[in-house]
Amino acid sequence: MTDQRVVVITGSASGIGQATAASWLARGATVHGWDLSEHQPDPAPSGAPGRWVPHRVDVGDETAIVEAMAAVIASDGRVDVLVTSAAVGFPEPFAEISADSWNRVLRINVTGTMLCIREALPGMVERGSGCVVVISSIAGRTKSVANGAHYTVSKYGLIGLTRHLAAELAGTGVRINCVAPGPTNSPILTANATDDELQSIIDRTPLRRIAEPEDVASVVLFAADDRARHVHGAVLDVNGGLY
Template sequence: MSGVSTVVITGSGSGIGQATAARYLEEGAAVYGFDRAEAQPHPLPGGPGAWVPVRVDVSDPAGIAEAFETVEADRGGVDVLVTSAAVGFPEPFADMTVASWDRVFGINVTGTMLSIKAVLPGMVARGSGSVVVVSSIAGRTRSVANGAHYTVTKYGLIGLTRHLAAELAGSGVRINCVAPGPTNSPILTAATPQDEIDAIIARTPLRRIAEPEDVANVIAFVADDRRARQLHGAVLDVNGGLY
């Protein structure tokens, strides 16, 4: 993560987002953690980086604009954006409501769109910057823990990444996508009984589900302009061989 100084991570209050915040704090970055939670624990007490929690619902256009204005005022721009905020509900399609559909799309897709739109003007003006969109194995096949709305949003994030990779050609800004498999984080464990998790592990060639840190390390790699400078519009599967 050479040269990275300011990082914004959405969904930083738990799971992959929190682990990614800890990873960047270890490297000494200023990390702005966007989350809906009332309070966020410091992901890495005593780390050399600067931790700035920002309470915001990423699906709220006014709220997300204000949050990024805070970062701009403090730091003058964003080097890396990681969009990991997500929600999902284990609803059968027949029982799905428009309200739950809209909520999942609001956080997972609209929240990602609003966050990327907020950082791109500054990144393009500087001719540098990296965006990492967190999708899911659900965007490759289907969700193992959540409903159709979650699966559709995760497919959409892969499409958004690939479309923006083309639009950003020649700008100096890179955008890539990470698609984690089942991960030991609240979005899986809160909705999935242990026997089902055990069955997933049994189907996974590596015979384990990911820890959030496993995914955070891949995010940090793909965002790095030195180590991953030729990656643009890529989708990296982090799933232990589960397809």
């Protein structure tokens, strides 16, 4: 039986977002992929029954988010699942973080996530069903292993947002959970860590490897699945035992 849900995934052109899109397409879902990339290749595995609909969306732009969500609803009538994976991070020491850099990270990682959720929730609440999965990070549990303080603060904020909304959505039938990946083989890590730093991370991780995006995607799908119907306001760690 194929999954007939309509899924919106931000940051869908690479890393965790792309792997999550591929996993849902393999199940038969309609996946609207949002990313700044001009050209998003179809991430569906060969023969996947799902439908891929790419959108160029800047999640740092409120108007772009509002228009994109309206386009999804006009096309498919609803959003069943929202996964907020879009994020930026920079390996700047605290003393070198400018106000512009700080604001950019918070605008995309936190405010962008908030706006995406805000636009998706009314339809979910009206139907009495739906799932939101927020992608935080091990940085929201301890500190970032490769990015600066602004990234760490943003990821703590996403955990707080998830827990607040879990309480505010009580009785609506809508669930929200947070997935907190550890170091993952994705551009936000590999672009900001040297080979020696990556090896150090591997050496400190009990499972002795960093995650692949598919490792995280499988937990994202679980969080939105009926198997997790009593999981709400949770933070699900996917970090190989690294704390």
